[in-house]
Amino acid sequence: MNQQQRIELPVTSGIVLETRDLTKIYMQGKAEIRALDGVNLKVEAGELVSVLGPSGSGKSTLLSMIGALDRQTSGTIMIESQDIGRMNKNQLAEVRQHIGFVFQYFNLIGRLTALQNVELPMTVKGVNSQVRKEKAIEFMNLVGLGDRVNHRPSELSGGQQQRVTIARALAQEPRFMLMDEPTGNIDTRTRDEILSLVKKLNEEHKVTTVIITHDAVVASITNRTVYIVDGKLYNTHEEALAAEQTSRELNDEKTYGEGGVLA
Ligand code: ADP
Ligand code: MG
Numbered sequence: 001m002n003q004q005q006r007i008e009l010p011v012t013s014g015i016v017l018e019t020r021d022l023t024k025i026y027m028q029g030k031a032e033i034r035a036l037d038g039v040n041l042k043v044e045a046g047e048l049v050s051v052l053g054p055s056g057s058g059k060s061t062l063l064s065m066i067g068a069l070d071r072q073t074s075g076t077i078m079i080e081s082q083d084i085g086r087m088n089k090n091q092l093a094e095v096r097q098h099i100g101f102v103f104q105y106f107n108l109i110g111r112l113t114a115l116q117n118v119e120l121p122m123t124v125k126g127v128n129s130q131v132r133k134e135k136a137i138e139f140m141n142l143v144g145l146g147d148r149v150n151h152r153p154s155e156l157s158g159g160q161q162q163r164v165t166i167a168r169a170l171a172q173e174p175r176f177m178l179m180d181e182p183t184g185n186i187d188t189r190t191r192d193e194i195l196s197l198v199k200k201l202n203e204e205h206k207v208t209t210v211i212i213t214h215d216a217v218v219a220s221i222t223n224r225t226v227y228i229v230d231g232k233l234y235n236t237h238e239e240a241l242a243a244e245q246t247s248r249e250l251n252d253e254k255t256y257g258e259g260g261v262l263a
Helices: 059-066 089-096 114-124 129-142 160-169 188-205 216-220 237-250
Strands: 015-028 031-044 048-052 074-079 099-102 176-180 210-212 224-229 232-234
Touching: 015 059, 015 216, 031 059, 048 188, 048 216, 059 074, 059 129, 059 176, 059 210, 099 160, 099 237, 114 129, 114 160, 160 232, 188 210, 210 216, 232 237
Parallel strands: 031 232, 048 210, 048 224, 099 176, 176 210
Antiparallel strands: 015 031, 015 074, 224 232
């Protein structure tokens, strides 16, 4: 049996994540900022989905809602058929323990080795040290860093650090992975390596993944892209472009990056 077949990742089925009419309003003094506006998103087990949108469109807000990090203003969020809006703090913390978060900034603990960083989610769950070390080594092998287990984050390249955070996220035994601009902080060649890894985890290990990004190249490796403009979600590129055009006309000082990321 090879290393990869020994990896145990949770098997999910059906709809893993669903939002219905999800709305988030932030108050800025007396002004309301409608960061999400009636978002309907459904993700099935085994999917690799991207949410593509310009800066300020509501991507990180969406991630914090579906990652159970913050509460919505209205609407429903279901994670594996459970309505997380009805959960208390402890229940939400439990839900978060089964989500594999990968952020732009790697958030690794500097004084721990790569392996210890990957062990951490299992340490928190009380997994015995021998088992957790063996599993962490498997996850490090899976992300192609079997020869870097004893390195500290500062001794690794940006791309390697991001692979360690992916290994750590896998150690959560995630029901799904949530990535917010996972390649935002690394060069383009390394970006492609990370993207191949994400693709491989999805294809070979059926890891359900939602990637949130403003980078159309990142979105291009996924099997389905949805678009977000001014807090509204669109299933087609045409609808998103039309919305972006309208938004530009209404509010032309708004930044869209280089010529609009949706273009
Ligand atoms: P993105 O990740 O797509 O760049 P965000 O979700 O961070 O967008 O932000 C969406 C909108 O909500 C922006 O107009 C932003 O200024 C606003 N926003 C985000 N977080 C807060 C907050 N905590 N308080 C007030 N406004 C916020
Ligand atoms: Mg963001």
